[in-house]
Amino acid sequence: MSSAGKRTDPNLEPPARGRILLHSCCAPCSAAIIERLSKDGAEFSVFYFNPNIFPREEYELRKSENKKLAESFGVEFIDADWTHGEWLAECGALAGEPERGARCLECFKLRLLKTAEYAARNSYAAFSTTLSSSRWKNIEQVFEAGAFAEKAAGGPKFWARNWRRGGLSERRAQLLRERGFYNQQYCGCEFSAKASAKKRAEPPCAPSSEKP
Ligand code: SF4
Numbered sequence: 233m234s235s236a237g238k239r240t241d242p243n244l245e246p247p248a249r250g251r252i253l254l255h256s257c258c259a260p261c262s263a264a265i266i267e268r269l270s271k272d273g274a275e276f277s278v279f280y281f282n283p284n285i286f287p288r289e290e291y292e293l294r295k296s297e298n299k300k301l302a303e304s305f306g307v308e309f310i311d312a313d314w315t316h317g318e319w320l321a322e323c324g325a326l327a328g329e330p331e332r333g334a335r336c337l338e339c340f341k342l343r344l345l346k347t348a349e350y351a352a353r354n355s356y357a358a359f360s361t362t363l364s365s366s367r368w369k370n371i372e373q374v375f376e377a378g379a380f381a382e383k384a385a386g387g388p389k390f391w392a393r394n395w396r397r398g399g400l401s402e403r404r405a406q407l408l409r410e411r412g413f414y415n416q417q418y419c420g421c422e423f424s425a426k427a428s429a430k431k432r433a434e435p436p437c438a439p440s441s442e443k444p
Pocket residue numbers: 284285323331332335336337339340419420421423424
């Protein structure tokens with residue numbers, strides 16, 4: 233990767249000069265971001281820490297897609313642990329929460345805290361996350377979790393970038409078609425899998441009781 237000094241896109245200015253650690257949730261969410269940062273000559277690594285994903289087979293599948301993607305751009309892929317027990321201990325009590333509710337905020341905090349701690353230990357200047365690229369996520373929660381992680385780790389700055397802007401959402405859709413990524417059916421945890429399966433089982437519209 234080229235140095236941060238050669239970068240050209242003013243919309244891609246991180247809050248600190250130096251290497252960036254990009255937390256990635258999955259290949260579909262990160263494809264356009266990795267491509268854009270690579271083209272801009274950013275010095276960055278992809279950090280895969282998503283112990284929320286269940287079951288293990290689903291986790292391995294998503295990880296392998298993400299690894300292949302990063303490697304296709306020549307970007308370092310850092311494979312962190314699948315600590316699902318730790319994730320459940322933090323987030324399991326909030327099982328009944330809907331998506332974008334309190335469980336998701338805790339889930340983001342756990343993943344971004346580990347990212348920030350790794351970034352601090354390994355001299356990255358800043359960290360960011362592809363979680364803010366998905367319209368299914370509450371971006372305010374993502375930014376709140378990033379700010380929490382920055383403070384708790386006491387090191388690198390959190391780059392609160394809205395990765396839906398600057399044509400990235402459109403490019404994401406194109407790359408989904410071009411690369412044919414594995415089609416994820418739910419956000420990641422067992423609770424989102426259940427909610428998603430229930431939604432799919434519902435008839436498209438409820439029968440009307442009204443007479444014509
Ligand atoms: S729905 Fe997604 S973001 Fe929310 S807790 Fe589950 S895996 Fe995490």
